[in-house]
Amino acid sequence: MNYKDALSASGNKGVTRNYPHMPGIDVVGVIVTSNSAKFKVDEKVIVTSYDLGMNTNGGFAEYIKVPADWAVQLPENLSMKEAMIIGTAGLTAGMSVYRLSEMVKPADGTIVVSGASGGVGSLSIAILKKLGYQVAAITGKESETDYLKRLGADSIIARKDFEELDKKPLLKPSFAGAIDTVGGVILENIIKSVLPMGVITCCGNVASPKLDLTVFPFILRGIALIGIDSQNYPMSYREQVWNKLAKEWKTDAFAATCNEVTLNELNEKIKLMLEGKLKGRTVVKIQ
Ligand SMILES: NC(=O)c1ccc[n+]([C@@H]2O[C@H](COP(=O)([O-])OP(=O)(O)OC[C@H]3O[C@@H](n4cnc5c(N)ncnc54)[C@H](OP(=O)(O)O)[C@@H]3O)[C@@H](O)[C@H]2O)c1
Numbered sequence: 309m310n311y312k313d314a315l316s317a318s319g320n321k322g323v324t325r326n327y328p329h330m331p332g333i334d335v336v337g338v339i340v341t342s343n344s345a346k347f348k349v350d351e352k353v354i355v356t357s358y359d360l361g362m363n364t365n366g367g368f369a370e371y372i373k374v375p376a377d378w379a380v381q382l383p384e385n386l387s388m389k390e391a392m393i394i395g396t397a398g399l400t401a402g403m404s405v406y407r408l409s410e411m412v413k414p415a416d417g418t419i420v421v422s423g424a425s426g427g428v429g430s431l432s433i434a435i436l437k438k439l440g441y442q443v444a445a446i447t448g449k450e451s452e453t454d455y456l457k458r459l460g461a462d463s464i465i466a467r468k469d470f471e472e473l474d475k476k477p478l479l480k481p482s483f484a485g486a487i488d489t490v491g492g493v494i495l496e497n498i499i500k501s502v503l504p505m506g507v508i509t510c511c512g513n514v515a516s517p518k519l520d521l522t523v524f525p526f527i528l529r530g531i532a533l534i535g536i537d538s539q540n541y542p543m544s545y546r547e548q549v550w551n552k553l554a555k556e557w558k559t560d561a562f563a564a565t566c567n568e569v570t571l572n573e574l575n576e577k578i579k580l581m582l583e584g585k586l587k588g589r590t591v592v593k594i595q
Contacts, residue, residue, distance in 0.1 A: 346379075360378060385558065437459070484503050
């Protein structure tokens with residue numbers, strides 16, 4: 309289950325135009341019928357992104373029908389449940405870490421992750437830790453300190469410390485890089501706090517889609533802001549990230565983020581997700 313599912317399930321027309329509709333942007337399953345040369349019956353596949361669960365019926369169901377181009381073979385070394393713990397959130401975390409790690413190395417300093425207890429945030433922390441980075445987690449949930457430390461966070465920052473608008477164009481440089489999942493003032497403050505040549509990835513707008521910045525962090529510190537769009541990333545790139553998630557980036561910490569629910573329990577989880585109160589990954593078991 310993802311934030312987009314919660315938006316679709318609550319009638320958000322920016323995600324789903326026509327109802328009735330079946331949400332669920334992440335699916336893993338076994339092929340029962342195929343008219344594509346690429347996939348055979350009984351093969352296990354993952355389907356995420358593109359239009360699944362948005363204006364095409366999605367994964368909160370026993371069967372789905374999708375274009376073959378949307379499917380990725382389930383990598384060896386990954387169970388179906390592990391694939392769904394990862395899901396779009398993990399793929400987005402993987403893409404964010406992939407882009408960041410091209411330019412920022414563990415020796416460069418601490419990476420800060422916002423929305424830390426959410427799906428993208430928690431999986432980003434686990435992958436960064438696995439790769440040897442020092443990680444600082446920004447969270448609004450003080451109660452999740454132990455959980456975030458178990459995932460791999462070396463330090464915890466209270467979200468309120470980053471929510472205050474600071475008019476200064478630059479703040480004390482503190483982080484070598486960042487994975488931001490929330491946008492708004494928190495992202496503004498992160499951008500102003502990144503060390504020279506640092507890299508920030510940006511994938512979400514839970515706090516706000518707006519940014520009010522000057523060019524100074526970019527032209528005085530040479531930092532880079534990289535947008536992550538998991539929905540439209542090319543298939544070859546997507547397969548590479550799935551394979552890394554199944555092999556060298558795989559960590560036991562992923563399992564610690566998992567909450568398994570039935571279809572009957574989804575309404576309650578959707579409400580919590582919309583309120584920003586859900587932690588980690590919610591995997592739906594279809595019975
Ligand atoms: N671009 C892409 O390809 C892509 C792909 C997947 C997701 N996304 C987007 O990325 C964002 C995160 O997704 P997710 O699946 O991780 O969502 P999620 O599981 O709902 O987590 C979001 C986290 O953000 C924090 N948060 C909640 N309300 C907030 C607020 N008002 N201000 C600041 N922080 C708040 C909370 O963490 P704390 O309490 O720990 O602070 C929450 O757990 C969403 O906007 C989603 O749409 C984008």
